[in-house]
Amino acid sequence: MWQKQRLNMCVKKCCHHQLFITRQLSGAAVERQELSQKVMDETEPAPARIDEEWLQAKPYAEIPGPSVMRTISYFLPGGKLYNTNLIELNRRMREWYGDIYRMPGMMGKPDVVFTYNPNDFEVTYRNEGLWPIRIGLESFTFYRKVHRPDVFGGIGGLVSEQGKAWADIRNKVNPVLMKVSNVRQNLPQIDQIAQDFIEKLGTLLDSQTHTISGDFHEELKMWAFESISYVALNSRMGLLSDQPDANAARLAQHMTEFFDYSFKYDVQPSIWPYYKTNGFKKFLQTYDKITEITTNYIEAAIQNFETEDNAKPKSVLEQLLRLNKQIAVVMVMDMLMAGLDTTSSAFVTILYHLACNPVKQERLRRELNEILPNPNNALTNENTKNMPYLRACIKEGLRITSITPGNFRITTKDLVLSGYRVPRGTGVLMGVLALSNSDQYFRHSADFMPERWLKAGSSADACPEARSSNPFVYLPFGFGPRTCIGKRIAELEIETLLIRLLRQYRVRWLGDQPLQYASTIILAPQGNIQFSFEPIA
Numbered sequence: 151m152w153q154k155q156r157l158n159m160c161v162k163k164c165c166h167h168q169l170f171i172t173r174q175l176s177g178a179a180v181e182r183q184e185l186s187q188k189v190m191d192e193t194e195p196a197p198a199r200i201d202e203e204w205l206q207a208k209p210y211a212e213i214p215g216p217s218v219m220r221t222i223s224y225f226l227p228g229g230k231l232y233n234t235n236l237i238e239l240n241r242r243m244r245e246w247y248g249d250i251y252r253m254p255g256m257m258g259k260p261d262v263v264f265t266y267n268p269n270d271f272e273v274t275y276r277n278e279g280l281w282p283i284r285i286g287l288e289s290f291t292f293y294r295k296v297h298r299p300d301v302f303g304g305i306g307g308l309v310s311e312q313g314k315a316w317a318d319i320r321n322k323v324n325p326v327l328m329k330v331s332n333v334r335q336n337l338p339q340i341d342q343i344a345q346d347f348i349e350k351l352g353t354l355l356d357s358q359t360h361t362i363s364g365d366f367h368e369e370l371k372m373w374a375f376e377s378i379s380y381v382a383l384n385s386r387m388g389l390l391s392d393q394p395d396a397n398a399a400r401l402a403q404h405m406t407e408f409f410d411y412s413f414k415y416d417v418q419p420s421i422w423p424y425y426k427t428n429g430f431k432k433f434l435q436t437y438d439k440i441t442e443i444t445t446n447y448i449e450a451a452i453q454n455f456e457t458e459d460n461a462k463p464k465s466v467l468e469q470l471l472r473l474n475k476q477i478a479v480v481m482v483m484d485m486l487m488a489g490l491d492t493t494s495s496a497f498v499t500i501l502y503h504l505a506c507n508p509v510k511q512e513r514l515r516r517e518l519n520e521i522l523p524n525p526n527n528a529l530t531n532e533n534t535k536n537m538p539y540l541r542a543c544i545k546e547g548l549r550i551t552s553i554t555p556g557n558f559r560i561t562t563k564d565l566v567l568s569g570y571r572v573p574r575g576t577g578v579l580m581g582v583l584a585l586s587n588s589d590q591y592f593r594h595s596a597d598f599m600p601e602r603w604l605k606a607g608s609s610a611d612a613c614p615e616a617r618s619s620n621p622f623v624y625l626p627f628g629f630g631p632r633t634c635i636g637k638r639i640a641e642l643e644i645e646t647l648l649i650r651l652l653r654q655y656r657v658r659w660l661g662d663q664p665l666q667y668a669s670t671i672i673l674a675p676q677g678n679i680q681f682s683f684e685p686i687a
């Protein structure tokens with residue numbers, strides 16, 4: 151019953167809505183500072199460092215980097231970094247300032263130290279403690295905690311919460327979402343969704359050119375959303391059928407808008423904490439639309455769940471609801487939000503590398519033929535147990551293009567990074583993509599070589615020596631207690647669709663230039679994404 155009331159509340163706007171936003175926004179920068187302070191207060195302060203390493207280190211102020219004014223000028227129209235994507239942004243800044251540089255904090259945000267030194271990654275992660283702090287999507291936190299507490303009841307969810315509040319949620323949901331066997335119980339349905347996607351692809355394909363006229367990435371988003379909504383809500387949206395659910399299609403569109411807006415308002419310098427620009431207002435409207443659609447789905451799923459047969463294995467939704475209903479609602483919403491563009495972008499990326507490397511693709515197909523001698527057979531936990539080359543291809547695709555090019559933490563202790571003192575409370579952005587593309591850590595780093603991920607001696611071409619044994623140079627899902635909670639789900643979805651797709655089609659890249667990426671908070675493929683899908687006789 152409580153859910154009904156809360157969910158109904160969320161789609162209505164408060165009558166003083168406009169006034170409410172204005173007042174809160176003007177105080178948002180203060181909120182931001184208070185939030186950082188509150189988070190720091192919650193973490194156990196370490197005693198002041200007087201050890202030799204700290205005393206010998208260079209002062210923080212000596213870390214190279216631009217001034218506040220220069221940083222702003224970079225991002226203004228006509229500026230050197232205006233509208234550049236994350237890869238380009240990181241590459242240029244590194245070129246100008248070196249392997250460690252500092253971006254000044256603005257509008258209540260802390261300074262951010264960018265580093266490309268894996269030793270710094272290790273120091274940062276090893277000192278993050280049990281409650282790592284990752285403040286990044288501040289608009290998200292603002293939306294949930296300040297703008298719509300009527301909906302979220304003070305629970306920001308995993309992305310927004312910090313400290314003990316974050317740990318309370320994470321500890322509860324970890325066994326449900328991170329335990330491999332629990333996630334893999336969704337395999338039959340994830341496999342069915344992959345087969346539905348392949349069937350739909352078949353209807354879109356031109357039999358002469360083996361291409362589709364529509365937008366392949368958009369089709370993949372429907373697959374990703376159908377898959378994650380099955381895991382999160384235990385129900386199908388029909389997005390791959392002739393009669394897709396109109397709201398789900400709208401939601402997928404709003405999600406893409408969300409990623410674009412978030413890059414603008416969370417990554418680039420913005421005045422929204424002080425002044426409610428029209429663009430930011432539109433961003434809040436996008437958030438509202440996402441909230442409205444997802445809460446309607448959750449409400450429907452809860453109703454289904456209440457009438458369901460209790461003897462069936464427990465779905466993710468059911469397990470979450472048993473833990474805590476309010477956390478379940480927010481977690482499901484986060485899964486729907488975080489599981490669409492990420493998984494579809496990662497899939498396009500991996501497929502692109504396989505399409506550009508036909509020899510590797512054939513090698514993979516040989517493994518897939520063994521897993522699935524008859525393509526009409528179902529995928530099971532038994533027949534998908536041993537697929538080292540498939541897993542190596544996924545790793546290698548995400549190595550060359552990690553769709554999350556950097557990992558972020560706020561330091562909870564005074565640290566020495568690359569010989570500089572970095573005080574507690576500073577942002578550290580670890581440039582994972584740059585390292586995983588460096589010849590220093592991966593031999594022939596530009597080449598797609600899944601063999602580098604195979605175990606030594608497991609096959610004649612296994613070459614684990616072609617990758618560094620340092621675990622911090624490859625982190626597409628992050629690291630430590632705050633690592634991506636959807637990793638297992640994303641892997642299951644990607645593996646399953648790759649098996650089904652490559653078992654049926656030989657895929658080629660037809661683009662006249664390499665796959666391009668847009669500036670969003672992840673690297674989202676954009677432009678003319680042209681594959682050919684030639685049926686395998």
Ligand code: HEM
Pocket residue numbers: 284308309320378484485486488489490492493496553554557558625626627628629630631632633634635636637639640
């Ligand atoms: C290939 C697809 C994906 C990639 C590359 C990816 C990557 C990441 C990364 C790098 C982080 C930050 C980790 C850290 O700070 O150490 C993260 C966090 C997160 N991801 Fe994913 N992700 C993917 C798919 C998903 C999916 C499918 C879901 C849905 C369940 C999801 C939900 C989340 C959530 C909720 C967090 C915040 C976790 C926390 O702070 O406790 N992700 N993801």
